Amino acid sequence: MNSVLEGTYQRIGPVIRISLQLISRDTGAARWASRYDLRADDMLKFQDDLAQKVVENLSIQVSAAEHQAMSGPMTRSPEAYNLYLQARFYSNEYKMRSTLGSIRQGRQLLLQAIAMDPGFAEAHSSLSESYGMEAANFQENSKENLALSEAVAHEALRLNPNLGEAHTALCADFAEIGRIEDAIRCCRQGAALTPSSDYAYDMLGYAYHYAGLVELAERAYSRSVELNPTTPRIHWMHGRMLLYVSRSHDAELEMRQAIAASPNQYRVAAFLGEFLYYQGKLDEAEKSLTRGVELRGHSSDIAPLRSFMPPAASAARSMRACLRCALSR
Amino acid sequence: MADALISRLVSLRSLAVRPTSSVLKYVKTPADPGHVARELSM
Numbered sequence: 001m002n003s004v005l006e007g008t009y010q011r012i013g014p015v016i017r018i019s020l021q022l023i024s025r026d027t028g029a030a031r032w033a034s035r036y037d038l039r040a041d042d043m044l045k046f047q048d049d050l051a052q053k054v055v056e057n058l059s060i061q062v063s064a065a066e067h068q069a070m071s072g073p074m075t076r077s078p079e080a081y082n083l084y085l086q087a088r089f090y091s092n093e094y095k096m097r098s099t100l101g102s103i104r105q106g107r108q109l110l111l112q113a114i115a116m117d118p119g120f121a122e123a124h125s126s127l128s129e130s131y132g133m134e135a136a137n138f139q140e141n142s143k144e145n146l147a148l149s150e151a152v153a154h155e156a157l158r159l160n161p162n163l164g165e166a167h168t169a170l171c172a173d174f175a176e177i178g179r180i181e182d183a184i185r186c187c188r189q190g191a192a193l194t195p196s197s198d199y200a201y202d203m204l205g206y207a208y209h210y211a212g213l214v215e216l217a218e219r220a221y222s223r224s225v226e227l228n229p230t231t232p233r234i235h236w237m238h239g240r241m242l243l244y245v246s247r248s249h250d251a252e253l254e255m256r257q258a259i260a261a262s263p264n265q266y267r268v269a270a271f272l273g274e275f276l277y278y279q280g281k282l283d284e285a286e287k288s289l290t291r292g293v294e295l296r297g298h299s300s301d302i303a304p305l306r307s308f309m310p311p312a313a314s315a316a317r318s319m320r321a322c323l324r325c326a327l328s329r
Numbered sequence: 330m331a332d333a334l335i336s337r338l339v340s341l342r343s344l345a346v347r348p349t350s351s352v353l354k355y356v357k358t359p360a361d362p363g364h365v366a367r368e369l370s371m
Contacts (some may be wrong), residue, residue: 002366004362004363004365004366005331005334006362007330007331009330018330023362023363025362025363025366025367028362028363047330047333047334047337048337050334051334051337051338054334054338055338055341055344058344060341060343060344061343062341062343063342066340066341066342069340070337070338070340070341085332085333088332088336088349089332092332092348092349092350092353095350096350096353122336164339164340193340194339194340195339195340195341195342195345196338196339196340196341196344196345196346196347196348197339197348198348198351199348226345226370227345227347227348228347228348228350228351229351229368229369229370230350230351230354230369231348231350231351
């Protein structure tokens with residue numbers, strides 16, 4: 001059973017008019033349609049009610065624990081919830097564009113949300129992910145950011161031990177410091193609790209990869225792509241694994257697929273350059289890396305230097321400089 | 330709104346929900362639901 005939920009909203013003075021329909025993929029017919037007139041204070045409860053309506057109209061079996069997780073309020077503060085949703089926008093933006101500014105703008109909003117409601121577990125979880133993403137991808141203050149990420153993830157789990165996103169955030173922290181067994185345990189828990197999260201499977205694949213469990217990593221990465229066919233990130237995560245298991249040509253193909261879908265993503269271009277470099281395709285690598293640098297622009301949002309460079313070879317000196325330029329600060 | 334709903338439904342085992350980042354582009358360029366479903370491999 002495959003459906004698309006389509007909706008529009010319109011502000012009419014203090015009222016927000018929301019029109020929704022749940023459409024069958026196969027027939028194009030509406031399974032259900034409705035219109036609501038709401039005021040800002042109604043929004044928090046409405047979103048919970050709407051999730052319930054979708055479940056009812058798709059006739060989905062929901063366990064008592066799932067029902068509780070879905071219907072319980074994340075926070076009783078509409079202001080904190082609004083800040084949290086705004087922060088999630090920046091988190092999603094980061095996952096598509098890899099810009100440090102997105103991480104930091106989102107983090108400010110999460111800190112404000114937590115100041116309003118210190119018991120807001122989901123905001124803690126997102127904050128942990130924010131610190132962890134910065135630690136893993138940007139060198140400045142990475143040690144401090146990683147420590148903050150771990151501390152905030154533990155706080156999120158203290159507030160709600162069944163919060164899948166917090167388990168996944170903790171997995172990312174453990175993977176970053178080489179605690180791979182702990183990372184796998186947390187990622188499995190994260191994926192079990194949030195089975196539609198492409199990021200949970202992305203991180204699970206990463207943890208399996210570093211444990212040398214390549215087949216399991218492949219399965220996790222495949223599931224992540226199934227859940228989100230549009231993400232550029234999963235392609236360089238998977239491509240990097242292919243490179244490390246001496247499948248550099250497959251890594252190149254993976255990135256060519258990604259660049260067709262995301263031609264303006266600087267890290268996609270840079271990783272393609274890296275994978276070409278390892279096959280000795282130096283001219284093509286240089287073009288791709290140069291493109292990555294151009295796309296990155298003058299922003300300070302630059303990923304850290306990765307330790308993929310081989311021992312120095314004079315012929316590769318200029319290429320190394322180019323790689324550093326594309327992928328390092 | 331869409332993201333709020335997705336974040337609620339992501340924990341259900343019997344339902345596969347596409348993440349918000351995969352549907353952001355349809356905010357700027359609305360598309361036929363059937364096309365969206367195919368594009369997101371549903």
